[in-house]
Amino acid sequence: MNNTTKKYQNNFIGQIINKDFKEDDKLSLHTRFPPEPNGYLHIGHAKSICLNFELAKIYNGKCNLRFDDTNPLKENIKYINAIQEDINWLGYKWHNNIHYSSEYFSKLYKYAKELIKKGLAYVDQLTKEQIREYRGTLKKPGKNSPYRDRTIQENIELFQKMKKGEFSEGEACLRAKIDMESPFIIMRDPVIYRIIFTKHHQTKKEWCIYPMYDFAHCLSDSIEGITHSLCTLEFQDNKFLYNWILKNTSVEKHPKQYEFSRLNLEFCILSKRKLSILIKKNVIKGWDDPRIPTLSGLKRKGYTPSSIRSFCEKIGITKQNSLIEFSMLEHCIRKELNKTAIRTMAVLEPIKIFLYNLDENHREIFTVPNHPKKPELGTHEILFTNIVYIDRSDFKEKYNKKYKKLKLGGEIRLRYAYVIKAEKIEKDKYDNIIQITCYCDINTLGKKSKNNKNPSVIHWISIKNVFPAEFRIYNHLFNIKNPEREKNFISYINPNSLIIKMGFIEKKVGKKIIKKIGETFFQFERIGYFCLDNIDSEKNKLVFNRTVGLRDLWNPEK
Structure with a gap:
């Protein structure tokens, strides 16, 4: 039994x-994912x-993919395609064909009429308000x-009129007749059918009445033979309606519903409605913006399917709502990329280093490892000349004793190369440093x-070994841990959620990437883990998204 099996069992x-299997040796587990x-x-x-x-894999069962497509006003075929891509990307395959609640519309209509005939549903003409x-x-x-007390025959006739389109939207609806004094508001005669005159992406214009989610969901589960209907805690009260509908219709199978805590992640919004608002207000650039926790956004940021599966396994399944540390998610991808990402050097904010004691034709080739602990990942060559670039953040004109990087009169080692000493700086008319003149101690190679x-x-990177690149440094979109709680959540947007740097990577690395653009992951030494942005990268300029920094902030003992 592997760790994943143990975690889920x-x-x-x-x-x-496990208990259900002990009580019924003929049980065949059947779950579903119903977006x-x-x-x-x-x-x-x-x-x-x-x-x-x-769970379906562990118990040799089946898992359906079913689109609960009961509201054509908000649905779109592009979302259907994207959802399929995301599930495949995560590494899962649904049982047989894709299902849609809309393929059961005729059956659902009959079950609704059945409730009317039992005196358990009625056509209401109150307004929404x-x-x-x-x-x-x-x-x-x-x-x-x-x-509420209309006759059964009157309700049947009115429901048929609804189906024929003889009422306008909002003029009539079908409600279950349960208990208007129930302590559970969901049971106070919930609406189970409403009128919508909009073309449906699957059924086109065949229907103008559509079942509500709660009515369609449980019946679709039953029709498909789902044994365990798993949902998040906000649907806990909905279970009363779920079971009531199954009990009062002639369905053969009665799935069991169980609720678990939804995922709440630090610094993130997970509400699709709120994410839509961020897109409409141009706070983010779309559903695949790397600053939001959509699967397409995480993928573009450089997260892998295995890292996300590992994260879901670590957080576990409980009934306790909690706010999960974002650093745990980062830990999962960092742990993976630490083993697989190619090491190379990049300079995000270049500043020129002139090594005055080396000839302008000085040229050395150093062979360096692609990974310090994995020789099987090979090596690559880097060029060393008398002019190189370093990151501007690695030099300070004004510094204190604790500053450990390059400073006037101070020494530093260039990775894989020599120790250099800063002796002079040159500035432009705006007082910006444009060049640091240094002495190169040629006796310090490996010494x-x-x-x-x-x-x-x-x-560092030699001036003769550079390839232009754009680096996108992504930080938390929000500057508070739980923006989901805030009504005016947009006011907590982090103005530094995206910082763009224009710099260089090693030329040979850049050319190799252009020849074979795909999922390419790097650890840019001392900076962080980055992936190539396949959407915005061009032949003359590559774009890299920072997946995660080098420092692991997650403490599993917390």
């Missing part, structure tokens, strides 16, 4: 399933995807609609300096 849902096609999947959906698909007012509050019971036996090490 030992959580409370796995324990329930609404009204947006892109995010890391919270990944938690549910992993749970449903992993009146329905909300009549429903009451948590402290105040609801009151019956004046249309210690006489004056400084243990100088700090910085990265």
